[in-house]
Amino acid sequence: MFGILGPVLADGEVGGPRPRALLALLLLDAGRVVGTDRLIDALYGEEPPGDATNALQAQVSRLRRRLGVPIERQPAGYRLVVDPDDVDVHRFTRLARDGRQALHAGEHAEAARLLRDALSLWRGPALADVEAPFAEPQAARLAEERVAAIEDRADAELALGNTDLVPELRALAKDHPLRERTQSLLVRALSGAGQQAEALVTFEDTRERLADELGADPSPELAAAHLAALRAEPLRSTSVPAQLTSFVGREDELKRVAELLTGARLVTLTGPGGAGKTRLAIEASGPEACFVDLAPADGSTVPQAVLDALGLRETRMFGAPGDADPVRRLVSALADRALLLVFDNCEHVIGEAAALAHRLLSGCPGLRILATSREPLGITGEALCPVPPLREATALRLFAERAAAVSPQFAMDPAVVGRICAALDGLPLAIELAAARLRTIPLAQLETRLADRFRLLSRGSRTAAPRHQTLRAVVAWSWELLGVEEQDLLRRLAVFSGGVTTESAADVCGLSEVDADELLTGLADKSLLDAQGDRFRMLDTIRAYAAERLAESGELDAVSRAHAEFFLELAQTADPHLRRTEQLTWLARLTAEHANLHAAMRWAVDAAPELALRLIGAQTAYWRLRGVLSENIPLAARLLDKLGPETPPGLEEEYVLTVLSAGPSEMDRHRHRAEAIMNTLDWPLRQPHLLVAWATFAGPPDPDEPPTPMQRRMATVDDPWFRALFHFSQSYLALFNGNIDTAEPDLRAALDGFREVGDRWGISQTLDGLATHADLTGEWTRAVELTDEAIELLDQLGAIEDLAELWARRADRLLHGGDLAGAEAGYERAVELARRGGVPAILASAYLGHGLLAARRGDLPGARRWYGRALDECGGDWLSTGTRSRVLTALGRVTDDLAEAGSLHRQAVRSALSQQFGIDVAEAVEGLAGFTAASGDPGQAAYLLGLAEALRGRAPVGDPDLAALRRRLAGHPEFTRGKSTPAATARTHLSHSL
Known part of the structure; x- marks a missing residue:
């Protein structure tokens, strides 16, 4: 074996600096001819000896004698006759190349194996003992290849869920602070190990260095790693947890x-x-x-x-x-x-x-x-x-492996360990708890203590559930060996659900963070906690035992209250950040504590209703940004029953949010009380997302009714996020009621406001509104560009369902602009996302789009099939009625049976009217007009077209074409009875006539 990945390595004696340099040169091209001039330049640089060719020949001869390996002289130079695979650098290159190919093919386990083998060939810095002009640049090149292989191996390991790479990647990142791939891998490893805070700090430090030293932005790979850390995404695409210990037997x-x-x-x-x-x-x-x-x-x-x-x-x-x-x-x-x-x-x-x-x-x-x-x-x-007990041999092996991990000096005594494992009934958890004690208790003493503990069990005096009794006994034994402070902490940790951090343990359990960290680490060493990054989790069996001890202590209520108050403070601190640029960081932090937040709610609903109200208020934005609603319905409903007819003073907003979280029946039961509160609230609101939640519940207001007190107050607020939301709501109503010209200024004001505070949700919604405006005015290229920017922002929030909706709208806008191929690809993407997210309403929109494409291409049977699938997916909420009306209209246009077509068009108008949006009603009425014309009634068709024009806002009062519109509407005097707009008259007439 020959090598240069470290000091020069050969089977024979090499000699001094010059022979080592010569051998290294020949090894770099093992099996190939190396030119004489190249060898001379590489060995001697700018000062070759007088007869350099003869000097080189002499060096080769001496090296040949020492190695015992042929070095052939060729007309052009010399060739070392060895198999390249017998030289570490060539084997490394081959393995690294194959590993990289496996990585790109998604074969992560094979890639990791190949790259580990490649990197194991390195014995130190390449060419470490070679002093020659060629050595430094060659060593630098090989060092770069080594770093690339380390990165590839880390990439493969991370894809397999391995989180043990943090120390190695941290050291590599320190040596290469501007190497973006290394930094991105470190961010991914830290995030996968549960160290989101350090991952985010690493990204920010790298971003600043790139900007200061290179004037560059983070690469897409580094930005993607940052986004994954913000979302607390797992390292791999599945959620099977990585294991930190070996799997024995079974x-x-x-x-x-x-x-x-x-x-x-x-x-x-x-x-x-x-x-x-x-x-x-x-x-x-x-x-x-x-x-x-x-x-x-x-x-x-x-x-x-x-x-x-x-x-x-x-x-x-x-x-x-x-x-x-x-x-x-x-x-x-x-x-x-x-x-x-x-x-x-x-x-x-x-x-x-x-x-x-x-x-x-x-x-x-x-x-x-x-x-x-x-x-x-x-x-x-x-x-x-x-799942049976472990067999004797497997139990002994498990004990030995776990014992060696905590006590490197552990000496196996099969007889003693066999008796211990038999007393523990071969239960893996019991064996691991016992083995963990070898850190402080010798093996013989461990057996004695266990024998005392299990005396009755070992004599066969057992209850009907011996294995359960065994485990409980070993947990109790482990408990008794803890110090008082450890027992206090472990007992109080029973109130946590989903893990605990040093900060939360210290606050809830009344400790300093230093003491909490030391005690948590000690409990993990004793296998009573599982350390996962910066979080500690308790096995369910141990948690149940700790909960019993907590109930016996009389501390349960006090510790539960401290737990609920800690997580209330966390949610309240996070809430304003969820409307700002840093919303992704805080969303990730709350997501990590989701189980604890829910546990706090469960306790507070029964024990502290006002605290529960505050928890609902503090979490509303988080729940809605995460798309989590149903799990809170039974808790909110129970809380309303607890509160009775009185609303706690100062918590009116939280009460309304509780009503909105309590499910349809409770919302109907408490609606009048909630409406009364909404119309009398003091402004500005303490719970800003109450406006969004209420608007989603109540639906769009009737455009012909005067503004509500809430709408009037909202227009006077100075807060930039409130102001942006007000402009957006105004633009939304204007846009979908046909007032296109008045919508754009509000949309631009809303966009400026949301950009000012950095709310990605608000920015994306407003961009979509501007895209709708551009679509309606025929600026289809601009509409698609705006939609693409909105898609990018929603992707950062991980909102698959909302992304599906935007992709469907993007496809609509491409279809309107005549790009049928682009539209088809967009609808397919929307279907893919909607299926992945399980969003029937968006599937309906995408299927409708596919039907419109089929109709545009003349495939009417295909269009009917798509429309039928779309109808099957339409839901019953007010947000789905617009889609339903559009599907019914489209289906009516391609239906052969005239009576059925008429029925479909009338259903479409009724469905659209229930939503209040003039633009949807206009499309339905226009479809009905086409049917009416085809039925031989051109006068009624012209009248309906006039209604559609009015509903689209194209004939406002004062418009020069108003007289022509009125002539179309002749015979309907209610149009001239002082109504404020043609749209109002059109809606009123349709409501009465259908």
Whole structure:
């Protein structure tokens, strides 16, 4: 073996500096001829000896004798006769190339293996002991290739979910502060390890260095890593958690699970806590599965837990409250996917988990579910796989591996360890808890203490659930070995759901952050907590035991209140940031604490209703930006019952938000009271998103009615976000009621306001409004450009459902401009996103677009099929009525049966009228006019066309064409009875005549 990736390496004696340099030159081109002039220049530089050719020949001869390897003399130079694969640099190059190709092909495990092999060939800096003119540039080139290979290997490892790369990447990034790929990999690794704060700081530091030293912006790769950190995205596309310890044994069980999954669509691993069900499920599921941890869930949040694991929202941002159906969303999103879902820890939500599993399996033929539970789910088609104790040999191996990890000096005594594992009934968790104690307790003493603890058990005096009793006993034993401060902390941590940070543990449990960090780390060392980045999580079995100790201590209410107050303060601190440039950072922080925020709500609803009201107010913007509504419905409804007929003074806004979170029936029951509050609120509001939530609930106001007190007050507020929202709402109503000219100034003012504060949601909505304006005025290229900018912003917010809607609108605008191919691609993208997000209403819009394309191309049967699919997807909320009316109109235009066409057109008008938007009513009326003309009634058709023109705002009072419009409307005197606009008269007449 020869090498230059470090000091020069050869099988024989090389000699001094000059022979080493010569050998290195020949190794760089092993098996190929190296020219004489090149060798002389490389060895001697600008001062060659007088007879350089003879000097070189002498050097080659001496090296040949020492190596015992042929160095052939050729007419043009010399050739070292060795296989390039016997030279480390050439083997490294081949392996690194193959690894990079595997990485690009998505074969991450193979890429990681090849690149690890390549990098293992390095023994230090390349050409480390070579002193010659060529050495420095060659060493620099090879060092660059080494860094690129490290980056490729890190990329592959991160794709596999490996979070152990942070120290290595941190050191590499320190050496290469301007190397963007290294920095982006570090950001990804930090984020994947749960260290979002450091990931974001790393990005900002790099961005500033690039700007200061290079005058450059971050590359797309670095920007994408930053966005993933902001969203707290997992390293890989699935949510199967990466494991930090080896998986020992269970070969038979793995084979059994694989066999069951080939024949059954629901397989449940059963067994007591600590049996290793979760780890077995992770190992059996493979990297492409989606892992759903149900431990923090309650009955109402099971569907939301699945949505979260899939990276989906249950509704669009600021979707209509009360219309969210997370189960329907899941069925829609998974209907066409082949996927394995892992439902972990089902036992405490067994009924809800079973019902959801049944619904998903019934509606999603490509779906399989692997569940873990202490009892079966009990539904048809379930295949059970009991998880037995570890066999003796496997138990000993597990104990030995875990013991060596905490005590490097551990000496295995099979007899002693065998007795310990037998006393622990072969339960993996019990074995790991015991092995963790070897850090401070010798093996023989460990056996004695366990023997004392399990004396009754070892004599066979057991209850009906021996394995459960064993685990409880070992947890209790581990508890008793803790110090008082450790016991206090572990007990109080039982109120946390979904993990704890040093900051939250210190605040809730009454410690300094230094003490909290030390105690948390100590509990993790004892296997009582699981450290994941900057968060610590407690196994459900240990959490249940800690909760019992907390209840016995008399501290439960006080610690629960401290927990709720901490997370209320966090939500209140975050709320204003969710309307500013830094909204992604704070959205990620709240998402990481979602389970704790929900746990705080559950406690406060019953124990502290006013605190619960404040929690709802502080979280409303977060819930809506994340698209989370349904899990709060039962809590909000229960809170309204707790409050009774009185609204706590000073919390009126929070009360209305609670009504809007409580589901359709509660919203109807409390609507009048909520309306009264909305009309008498003091301004400015303390809860700015109340305006958006109320508008989404109430729907658009009647344009012919005077402004409400709320609208009048809103126009007077100086806050830039409020002011932007006011201009946007005004422009929205103007635009969709045909007042196109008056809409644009408000849209521009709204855009300036939202850009000033940095609210991506507001900017994207306003850009879409400007795109609609451009579309209506025939500026289709500009409409598409504005839509593209809005899409980019929504992509940063991770709003798949809203993105689907914008892609459908983008396609509409391309269709209007005559770009049929671009429109078709846009509708396909909208369908893809809508299916992935499970958004039927957007599917309806995209299917409508495909139908319009088919009709434009003359394929009327195809158009009818698309329109039929679109109707099937239309929902019942007011936001869907415009789509329904457009589909009915389009279907009426391609229907052969005249009577059916008339019925469709009239349905379209009725549907549009229920929404109040003049622009949708105008399109429906125009379709009805076409039908009327085809039916042989040109006078009525002309009249209806006049109505459509009025509804589009093209004939306002004072317009020169008003007389012509009035002539079309002859015979309908209500048009001249003092109504403010032709649109008002048109709407009134249609309402009475249809």
